[in-house]
Amino acid sequence: MIRNKRRVASIGTLVVVAFTTVVSGAAAASGxxxxxxxxxxAGSATAVDSSGLKHDGSIGSHVVMNGVYAHFDRHPPGEGIPYGLAHLITIPDATDGSLDPGSGNFTIEIRYRTKENFGNVLQKGQARTVGGQVKLQQPKGKMSCMFKTPQGTATAGSGTTPLNDNVFHTVRCERTPTSVTMYVDGVRTGRSTRSTGTLNNTKPWTIGGKSECDAVQVTCDYFAGDIDYVTLTKG
Ligand SMILES: [Ca+2]
Known part of the structure; x- marks a missing residue:
């Protein structure tokens, strides 16, 4: 009897080990x-990704590093001059889809400060991008987080109080298949309960503005201020 129990237990252990292997294999793009x-x-050209997935970013020549955060200089909306990738930190798309939200849970967290009332802080894709786009922007100093695909759009905001008080704030934007929720400094400030389908495009993530400026009246939506960190989490 004891021997049989031991055998059952060891089979159980094997099943658990096999299951764990499958899960971690399928979850190459989670966490x-x-x-x-x-x-x-100062002077660094590469923003190192410490996720372990080697999604390093390229630091544009306008961006000033100081060992603690990235500083983005001021180019107001009316300036109308495109600087390409010089004003941005650019993280190329990952061919395995690991940087795309897909159809599941996806969380963005940033810590930043600004005294300005304009600018795109973080995005992947733009308005006409096939496969949809994700964007954090701060018109009037209020942050909004949008997930948009042909199947649907959901946007959550930071509430009525502007955040452009030149004090560091932590913004967390949580997307599920049926909602987008924002937290500012740990407090829930907005939620949209809309489905957003599958978001997967071939564009880079850019920090600090658009990689492709609107051409007719040049608009790059450059952010001005300091960004302490950016993390993206799947699942
Ligand atoms: Ca930092």
Missing amino acids: TVLNLQLNEP
Whole structure:
């Protein structure tokens, strides 16, 4: 009897081990998929991804690193001059889809400060991008987080109080298949309960504005201020 029990137990252990292997294999793109702490010293050209997935970013020549955060200089909306990737930190798309929200849970967290009332802080894709787009922007100093695909759009905001008080704030935007929710400094400030389908495009993530400026009246939506870190988490 004892021997039989032991055998059952060991089979049970084997099943657990096999199941764990399958889960971790399928979950190559889950957990933290981007972790940019932006602690590079002045003059650095690469923002190192500490997620383990090697999604390093390219630091544009306008962006000033100081070992603690990234500083983005001021180019107001009316300036009308495109700087390409120079004003941005750019993280190329991952061909395995690991940087795309897909159809599941996806969480963005950033810590930033600004005294300005304009700018796109973080995005993947733009208005006409096939496969949809994700965007954090702060018109009037209020942050909004939008997930948009042909199947649906959901946007959550930071509430009525502007955040452009030049004090660091942590913004967390949680997307599920049927909702987008924002938390500012740990407090829930907005939620949209809309489905957003499958979001998967071939565009890079950009921090600090658009990689492709609107051409007719040049608009790049450059952010001005400081960004302490950016993390992206799937699942
Ligand atoms: Ca930092």
